[in-house]
Amino acid sequence: MVREFTLGPATREAYAAALVELGRTNPNVVVIDADLSKSTYTAKFGKEFPDRFFNVGIAEANMVGIAGGLAHSGKIPFCSSFAAFMMCKAYDQIRIAVAYPKENVKIVTTHGGISLGEDGPSQMSIEDVALAATLPGFVVCVPADEAQTKDLVKRAAAHVGGVYIRAGRPKAPKIYDGGEFPFGKMRRLEDGKDLTIIANGLMVAEALKACDALRDDGIAARVLDGYSVKPLDVEAVERAAQETGALVVAEEHSRIGGLGAAVAQALAETTPAPMEQVAVQDTYAESATPAQLFEKYGLTWRHIVTAARKVLGRKGRRSGGDGAATATGPADAEPHPFEV
Amino acid sequence: MPLSVDDIVPKCREMRRDIIEMITAAGSGHPGGSLSAVELIAALYYRVMRHDPANPQWAARDRFILSKGHGCPTMYSAMARSGYFDPATLSSLRKMGSPLQGHPDRRFMPAVEASTGSLGNGLSIGIGIGHALKLDKTDARVWVMVGDGECQEGQIWEAAMYAGAHGLDNVTLIVDYNKKQLDDMVRNILPLDPLGGKFAAMNWHVMEIDGHNLHSVVEALEESRRIKGRPTAIIAHTITGKGVSFMENDPKWHGVAPTKDECTKALAEIGA
Ligand SMILES: Cc1ncc(C[n+]2csc(CCOP(=O)(O)OP(=O)(O)O)c2C)c(N)n1
Numbered sequence: 079m080v081r082e083f084t085l086g087p088a089t090r091e092a093y094a095a096a097l098v099e100l101g102r103t104n105p106n107v108v109v110i111d112a113d114l115s116k117s118t119y120t121a122k123f124g125k126e127f128p129d130r131f132f133n134v135g136i137a138e139a140n141m142v143g144i145a146g147g148l149a150h151s152g153k154i155p156f157c158s159s160f161a162a163f164m165m166c167k168a169y170d171q172i173r174i175a176v177a178y179p180k181e182n183v184k185i186v187t188t189h190g191g192i193s194l195g196e197d198g199p200s201q202m203s204i205e206d207v208a209l210a211a212t213l214p215g216f217v218v219c220v221p222a223d224e225a226q227t228k229d230l231v232k233r234a235a236a237h238v239g240g241v242y243i244r245a246g247r248p249k250a251p252k253i254y255d256g257g258e259f260p261f262g263k264m265r266r267l268e269d270g271k272d273l274t275i276i277a278n279g280l281m282v283a284e285a286l287k288a289c290d291a292l293r294d295d296g297i298a299a300r301v302l303d304g305y306s307v308k309p310l311d312v313e314a315v316e317r318a319a320q321e322t323g324a325l326v327v328a329e330e331h332s333r334i335g336g337l338g339a340a341v342a343q344a345l346a347e348t349t350p351a352p353m354e355q356v357a358v359q360d361t362y363a364e365s366a367t368p369a370q371l372f373e374k375y376g377l378t379w380r381h382i383v384t385a386a387r388k389v390l391g392r393k394g395r396r397s398g399g400d401g402a403a404t405a406t407g408p409a410d411a412e413p414h415p416f417e418v
Numbered sequence: 419m420p421l422s423v424d425d426i427v428p429k430c431r432e433m434r435r436d437i438i439e440m441i442t443a444a445g446s447g448h449p450g451g452s453l454s455a456v457e458l459i460a461a462l463y464y465r466v467m468r469h470d471p472a473n474p475q476w477a478a479r480d481r482f483i484l485s486k487g488h489g490c491p492t493m494y495s496a497m498a499r500s501g502y503f504d505p506a507t508l509s510s511l512r513k514m515g516s517p518l519q520g521h522p523d524r525r526f527m528p529a530v531e532a533s534t535g536s537l538g539n540g541l542s543i544g545i546g547i548g549h550a551l552k553l554d555k556t557d558a559r560v561w562v563m564v565g566d567g568e569c570q571e572g573q574i575w576e577a578a579m580y581a582g583a584h585g586l587d588n589v590t591l592i593v594d595y596n597k598k599q600l601d602d603m604v605r606n607i608l609p610l611d612p613l614g615g616k617f618a619a620m621n622w623h624v625m626e627i628d629g630h631n632l633h634s635v636v637e638a639l640e641e642s643r644r645i646k647g648r649p650t651a652i653i654a655h656t657i658t659g660k661g662v663s664f665m666e667n668d669p670k671w672h673g674v675a676p677t678k679d680e681c682t683k684a685l686a687e688i689g690a
Contacts (some may be wrong), residue, residue: 113600135570135608196446198424200535202479366514
């Protein structure tokens with residue numbers, strides 16, 4: 079039986095709530111949006127602090143340049159739009175007006191991934207984490223739920239330097255009651271000896287469900303929340319490889335350049351171990367409900383379970399009790415001729 | 419066969435009904451900016467544009483680019499009703515596997531000239547097509563529609579400066595000037611006026627019209643065909659949510675689907 083989660087607010091709502099709290103305690107916090115403040119919910123900050131809120135219109139590049147200037151003069155700008163428009167329209171400004179001169183700008187986007195659903199690929203973002211992570215000096219985080227988002231937003235304000243946080247559109251399963259989520263760490267949610275599942279964002283809940291399903295088959299999975307893509311908790315990755323010997327990395331992002339790529343790099347540089355990715359393949363998605371898209375583009379707990387079985391096969395041993403035998407199919411089934 | 423202006427009038431009502439029904443069935447979408455563009459898109463598809471729904475890849479066709487891609491229900495209705503595909507498909511808007519994606523998508527519908535949805539892109543693509551049509555020595559035209567909020571994107575002005583400087587007279591830009599964007603009215607976010615003056619200063623032929631008066635719309639579109647040596651910008655003054663009283667001039671209706679009751683009310687207002 080896989081566990082069920084109560085749905086909490088969307089991480090974009092948590093972001094806006096945290097912004098308002100920050101606004102009350104830190105007069106240097108300013109917020110900039112590009113005609114999406116009703117969707118990113120930064121309008122909530124604008125309502126309470128109209129003097130510290132700037133809506134620049136549909137002009138993402140100009141927005142980020144202005145943020146660089148505000149930071150240059152001691153303000154702490156939080157800059158928001160959909161992940162796709164922010165990272166793809168304003169990447170040069172993030173590079174030249176923020177990352178390169180080391181300006182203290184916080185880029186917080188919403189509608190990350192494909193879970194925005196019906197609006198389709200032009201609004202979706204499967205490349206933002208990769209783009210953010212290649213900016214020298216940037217911190218890159220993908221929170222899973224309300225409590226984690228609030229903590230990360232407060233940390234971003236306290237941190238001196240560029241931070242990217244990717245929030246989402248749909249209501250997010252509640253994972254945490256609160257807690258501390260320092261940059262550069264992973265959070266262990268389950269422990270197990272057979273393999274490690276690392277996930278972030280909405281995929282954390284899917285990873286925990288997969289962990290339950292695997293446990294029913296006698297497979298014990300460690301589950302790590304990889305909310306900090308950069309800096310990455312290399313030590314946790316190394317320990318996972320040493321102690322569990324196989325990994326699955328799950329994220330709502332392209333398989334190229336995101337959490338999976340970062341973990342693979344850390345593995346190759348420390349303790350090589352077999353790893354499988356659960357991520358969007360090298361393709362654009364389409365319009366549909368978020369649940370249909372997670373099914374079609376391979377982002378459910380069932381896909382994590384399949385990847386876990388595959389990686390366990392590569393690990394070269396079967397783990398757990400009798401149940402593990404069913405992991406690769408019924409005992410009397412002919413092996414598929416093309417399956418190694 | 420190009421329709422007369424009188425015959426386009428009932429087509430506009432049909433489009434408005436389609437838009438309301440499609441967005442209601444989808445449960446999401448953008449009614450305000452779809453309804454404001456009805457007469458502009460109807461005039462293009464039913465009369466002004468040179469196109470053949472039976473032969474959508476015809477080399478000498480005019481090209482229409484809906485740069486404000488969120489207004490696609492209007493274009494989908496015009497395409498279905500002029501013969502590109504079965505109008506029964508309209509009810510599949512935004513559903514899994516439908517060719518009617520939430521924003522125009524060439525992968526699903528090759529007759530759509532550009533995949534849009536990220537605002538600011540359409541005019542540049544149109545200019546590229548305009549250049550190519552001239553290289554191919556066809557007299558086909560490019561019609562690009564942008565939103566007024568969309569005109570805040572810097573790329574629009576890079577493109578405007580370029581098309582003016584290069585005298586690209588086979589490009590017509592239509593601005594659906596409905597005075598509204600996502601968060602608020604345009605004047606409260608970042609005013610554009612004098613909008614026509616900006617294009618004029620960049621060597622465009624500029625016309626300002628009532629975008630709901632079909633006679634003015636058709637006249638302006640046809641006049642742009644005759645302008646040589648300069649691109650044309652048609653600033654079409656429109657009303658967001660036009661045709662449904664409770665949606666008109668209210669930014670709230672930018673991106674919200676009507677409920678079933680609101681749908682019934684809207685259809686009754688639009689009439690048969
Ligand atoms: C680059 C980009 N930024 C933001 C958005 C989100 N968005 C969709 S529609 C819209 C408002 C568009 O306003 P306008 O161009 O005036 O269109 P209309 O009022 O006719 O709907 C915004 C901000 C987007 N689609 N693309």
